[in-house]
Amino acid sequence: MKYRISLLKGDGIGPEIVDSAVRVLEAVGGKFGHEFTFTPYIIGGAAIDKYGVPLPDETVAGCLDSDSVLLGAVGGPKWDNLSGELRPEKALLGIRAALGLYTNLRPAKLYPALKGDCPLRADIVGSGFDIMIVRELIGGIYFGERGYREGKFGHEAFDTECYSEFEIDRIARVAFETARKRRGKVTSIDKANVLESSRLWRKTVHETAKEYPDVVCEDMLVDNAAMQLVRNPRQFDVVVTSNMFGDILSDEASQLTGSIGMLPSASLGDTTRGMYEPIHGSAPDIAGKGIANPIATILSAAMMLRYSFSLAKEADAIESAVDTALNDGLRTADILHEEGRALTTAEMTDEIIARL
Numbered sequence: 557m558k559y560r561i562s563l564l565k566g567d568g569i570g571p572e573i574v575d576s577a578v579r580v581l582e583a584v585g586g587k588f589g590h591e592f593t594f595t596p597y598i599i600g601g602a603a604i605d606k607y608g609v610p611l612p613d614e615t616v617a618g619c620l621d622s623d624s625v626l627l628g629a630v631g632g633p634k635w636d637n638l639s640g641e642l643r644p645e646k647a648l649l650g651i652r653a654a655l656g657l658y659t660n661l662r663p664a665k666l667y668p669a670l671k672g673d674c675p676l677r678a679d680i681v682g683s684g685f686d687i688m689i690v691r692e693l694i695g696g697i698y699f700g701e702r703g704y705r706e707g708k709f710g711h712e713a714f715d716t717e718c719y720s721e722f723e724i725d726r727i728a729r730v731a732f733e734t735a736r737k738r739r740g741k742v743t744s745i746d747k748a749n750v751l752e753s754s755r756l757w758r759k760t761v762h763e764t765a766k767e768y769p770d771v772v773c774e775d776m777l778v779d780n781a782a783m784q785l786v787r788n789p790r791q792f793d794v795v796v797t798s799n800m801f802g803d804i805l806s807d808e809a810s811q812l813t814g815s816i817g818m819l820p821s822a823s824l825g826d827t828t829r830g831m832y833e834p835i836h837g838s839a840p841d842i843a844g845k846g847i848a849n850p851i852a853t854i855l856s857a858a859m860m861l862r863y864s865f866s867l868a869k870e871a872d873a874i875e876s877a878v879d880t881a882l883n884d885g886l887r888t889a890d891i892l893h894e895e896g897r898a899l900t901t902a903e904m905t906d907e908i909i910a911r912l
């Protein structure tokens with residue numbers, strides 16, 4: 557089969573880690589008889605430098621015309637003082653909306669080989685945890701009405717959280733379908749004791765749940781969820797929540813795995829075209845040094861094979877090559893805590909390819 561992939565390398569370590577994932581995809585293609593073609597498009601700070609905008613029209617058009625999108629990361633200190641609309645990060649919201657990617661899947665899984673990286677006590681972690689966070693991605697307060705106005709105490713700013721039944725039902729279905737393929741439990745997270753939008757969220761999730769009697773559905777308030785994630789992460793299977801709550805909780809969950817350089821994500825919509833990216837940023841402090849951990853991006857490429865191209869065997873091959881490399885004690889600098897040599901980005905990529 558032939559697949560056309562758009563590459564959005566972005567800024568900082570983005571180009572280094574995307575190049576690693578491309579090498580792994582090429583190796584998988586060679587092994588399983590698929591042809592992947594790659595077309596790079598500019599985004600983020602690099603696009604601001606060249607065109608004055610973080611998300612050029614050609615980038616959006618190129619991504620819309622491809623089978624899937626692999627993104628590195630955007631942003632860096634060079635562009636930190638630009639106004640909101642011109643910041644590199646604005647390109648992320650723009651490309652997600654343009655591609656209609658309303659679901660963000662973020663697995664937070666503790667690798668047995670990296671148990672020592674988890675900041676939680678061994679008795680809390682037990683045999684490990686494997687959580688899939690399903691975050692709504694193009695609604696809620698990040699996309700709601702916002703502005704400045706004069707109020708009782710002078711100049712004030714506001715942002716608005718707004719969700720429709722349609723948007724809630726759509727993301728709830730993704731969560732229930734995902735749970736069916738896993739351990740059959742969905743935890744829906746809201747703030748229904750305070751927010752009207754959360755009360756609609758809870759009511760709608762309950763309605764949708766009636767169509768999935770085989771899946772256990774429970775509600776949890778977001779403040780309690782933040783606590784439960786560190787008290788007993790093993791209780792969670794699939795978590796579904798709004799854009800902002802998901803943003804915050806998925807960062808908390810990812811930190812429980814101890815290593816930001818390890819975690820992939822998938823953003824999906826109604827078509828098979830998705831956007832796949834590591835959860836970390838552009839890591840300007842290590843950019844250009846060739847020492848970034850490429851695993852989050854390589855695992856994002858595996859998610860692309862699984863969710864966009866239905867190539868489960870090929871995705872499994874990448875994931876188990878990563879597992880084996882870690883079990884063999886191979887480490888990049890960010891996950892090296894004991895004696896031993898830190899592998900460079902290129903060396904870790906070679907080792908993973910050798911284990912495919």
Ligand code: NAD
Pocket residue numbers: 569573628629630631632633645648816817833835836837838839840841842847848849850852890
């Ligand atoms: P960051 O994730 O870039 O870095 C945090 C720390 O983790 C740094 O010490 C970095 O060196 C380390 N790190 C991150 N990825 C690593 C990897 N693959 N291998 C080894 N170490 C890694 O977060 P930050 O420093 O808060 O943000 C830097 C820039 O990235 C900012 O401009 C921010 O806005 C942007 N950002 C972009 C995205 C994205 O593109 N999706 C996400 C988050 C932050």
